[in-house]
Amino acid sequence: MAASGRVGSVAPVAAAARGPVRHVAQQIPEEILGNTELREAAEALPRNYNFEIPKTIWRIRQAQARKVALQMPEGLLMFACTIADIVERFTGAEAVVMGDVTYGACCVDDYTARALGADFLVHYGHSCLIPIDATQGLKMLYVFVDIKIDTSHFLETIRFNFAAGTSLALVSTIQFVSTVQAASQELRSQYKVCVPQCKPLSPGEILGCTSPRLAQDIDAVVYLGDGRFHLESIMIANPGIPAYRYDPYSKVFSQEHYGHERMRxxxxxxxxxxxxxxxxxxxxxxxxxxxxxxxxxxxxxxxxxxxxxxxxxxxxxxxxxxxxxxxxxxxxxxxxxxxxxxxxxxxxxxxxxxxxxxxxxxxxxxxxxxxxxxxxxxxxxxxxxxxxxxAQPPRRGRPAQVGSMASPGHRVSPGQRVPSLSLCCWWLCRVEGTGGGGIGAGCTPGAVWCPVPYGAWCRTVPSAVQCLVPYAARCHTVRSAVCCLVLYGAWCCALPGAVPSAIQCAVAHAAWCHIAPGAIQYAVPYGAV
Structure with a gap:
């Protein structure tokens, strides 16, 4: 979500072949952008803090909201009353300031906002960790509050402290991400600059609990921001890389250290x-x-x-x-x-x-x-x-791809590549003859190919199956049987006294399957069959 003066709206798709409905940019009306009184009211706020007032007013009007909740970290609460006055004056909606502590976007409090009768929530100062379509009974807008700083001093500090050719990773919080990205372009002629991304965060953005693992050829991490909380996150994730912090307010540049051994x-x-x-x-x-x-x-x-x-x-x-x-x-x-x-x-x-x-x-x-x-x-x-x-539900609106999923009991001819299965499959695929491929599976005659969710895979060995399954789940071959402990406490057991070459599976959420010769009968969680 960029501070570009544009908001998303749903546009119709002309033909089904174009795929699902998508979001397109819609210009904020000129009556808002050109409103002199609104501009004058917004001047009461710091000019280097982008509170995206025109977009906020437009979105609230567009939603026809009657009660707007404003949520922001304590460092921005000093501006809350001014923003509330602007919202009430230019939208006609009632504004409520939520004063409870807000540590990050994980603290988005749509439940309390809804309990207060709000039908619109504006969350300031953090990125979109909670999707706007996942809030409970109200519409939502994230305002990152991009903060403009003296970029020239930041660049001079980098050049003074690092020799040309140094490999640098530049990171920050969402307020300074645009500055980091702009600075990276300025520095690329002299340095090997990386602006790492840990999705769903923006490139260069880190959180106190979420940071990327960096390549080992990175010489230093440079964090743009005040405080150490977020910086410590990427230091923990990359203990072998020196870390530096540039405080945009004091303009102090310092090397930071962390007690990795004590923490471990x-x-x-x-x-x-x-x-x-x-x-x-x-x-x-x-x-x-x-x-x-x-x-x-x-x-x-x-x-x-x-x-x-x-x-x-x-x-x-x-x-x-x-x-x-x-x-x-x-x-x-x-x-x-x-x-x-x-x-x-x-x-x-x-x-x-x-x-x-x-x-x-x-x-x-x-x-x-x-x-x-x-x-x-x-x-x-x-x-x-x-x-x-x-934890992710299936994405809606995306057309199914022909041949992207193997049907239950699918038989594979010798030498034929195993069809790929979705990550959410809970069935087993019976493989006859030699074949290979598909999620790291290697098949031998008479083996069972087990595509298990989340990248787990099975490699067959003569008359047995050796499975690598996530989270320390494991499969053990017992004579000609396979007893598998699968994630979430689900398990599969092929018992010696069971139907010949059959596998009886008790799977999480009371799902179960029975594999008999030549066929698979299964019941999947929540009644799907």
């Missing part, structure tokens, strides 16, 4: 203690959208599969004194902010794990080095992150 030791100690826990506590953060019900559900399924008792606790703020009120809980997993455990975990008397650390404690995955900072990353490590593939 503290987190591994917490995981080790939690491994022997009997009763687990699962905390769902209720500060805006900070908590992820999908991650909570994943944790519940894993603990149930392991026979571990647990209790759910909903909290907007997590304090040691609060958790001490639950003496029977031996270990906690908080689905709120990973940095709470990383930065403050030692302040708690019981282990306070992130969902990733819980996966390590439950032996779903090995300890990762470096520590993964992928909580909102699209290409994340596992279902203990918000945007992992397992």
């Amino acid at each position: 030791r503290a987190r591994q100690d917490a995981i080790r203690t939690a491994t022997g826990a009997h009763c687990w506590g699962l905390i769902l953060g209720t500060l805006g959208r900070q908590g992820s019900p999908r991650i909570l559900q994943h944790l519940e399924l894993r603990l149930r599969a392991l026979g571990r008792p647990f209790v759910r606790v909903l909290l907007s703020e997590i304090f040691p004194s609060k958790l001490r009120l639950f003496p029977d809980v031996d270990a906690w997993v908080q689905v709120a902010c990973p940095r709470l455990s990383i930065d403050w975990g030692e302040a708690f008397s019981k282990p306070l794990l992130t969902p990733y650390e819980a996966a390590v404690a439950l032996q779903d995955i090995e300890w990762q080095q470096p520590y993964p900072m992928d909580f909102y990353a699209s290409q994340s490590l596992g279902p203990w992150t918000v945007n992992h593939a397992s």
Whole structure:
């Protein structure tokens, strides 16, 4: 979403062949852009802060909103009353300022806004972590609040401190991303400049919980911004790369350091203690959208599969004194902010794990080095992150591609390439003869090709199947049978006494399948067949 004075609207598609309906840019009406009174009112705000007032007014009018909630971090609350006055004056809608603490876009509080009777929410200062079509019963607008700074001083500082030819990665928060991108163009003639992206974030943008892994040939990370919270994220993800910070307000350039060994030791100690826990506590953060019900559900399924008792606790703020009120809980997993455990975990008397650390404690995955900072990353490590593939519903409006999915019981002739299957398939594909390909599968005569969700694959060996499955799930061959522990506690067992060459599968959410000679009969979660 750029600060370009344009907003998205739905345009009709002339022909079905063009695909689904898409969003196109629509110009803000001249009556708003050319409104002298609106421009004069906006001059009460800092000129180097882009609050996108014309676009905000246009979107509120377009939505015919009657009550608008304004949510912003504490650093911008000083401008809230001015913006509220402008909104009420030029839209006729009532404006409400939401004053609760807002740490990031994960704290988008559409639930409270709706409870207050608002039908439109404007969230300032953060990127679009929560899709605007996912808010509850109201329309929404993100305003990044792009901040203009003295770019020339930033560039001179880089040139003074780094020799020509140095490989640099430039990163920042959303307020300064446009400056970082412009600066990268200026520096490319002298340096090897990288503006890394960790989707769904913008190029150059990092969060306190989400940062990209950089190539090993990067000589230094340069962070443009005040404070260390976000910078520490990319430092944790890239412990071997020196990090520097340029403060755009004080114009101070400094090298920053992080206690990687101490952090690793503290987190591994917490995981080790939690491994022997009997009763687990699962905390769902209720500060805006900070908590992820999908991650909570994943944790519940894993603990149930392991026979571990647990209790759910909903909290907007997590304090040691609060958790001490639950003496029977031996270990906690908080689905709120990973940095709470990383930065403050030692302040708690019981282990306070992130969902990733819980996966390590439950032996779903090995300890990762470096520590993964992928909580909102699209290409994340596992279902203990918000945007992992397992949490994404099928995309609507996209026409099906012919031949992109194998039908249940599909037989493959010798030498024929195995058809690709969608990541969401839960069935097995019977392969006869020799064939290969498709998600890393290697097939031998009489073998079973197992396409398992999220990039897991099976490699066949003579009269057996050896499977690499995500999250420490595993398959073991028992004589001519295969017993598979699959993610979420689902399992498949081909029992010696079962129907010849049949596999009986008990899959998560009570789905099951029976494979008999030459056919597959299956029932998939939620009643789909």
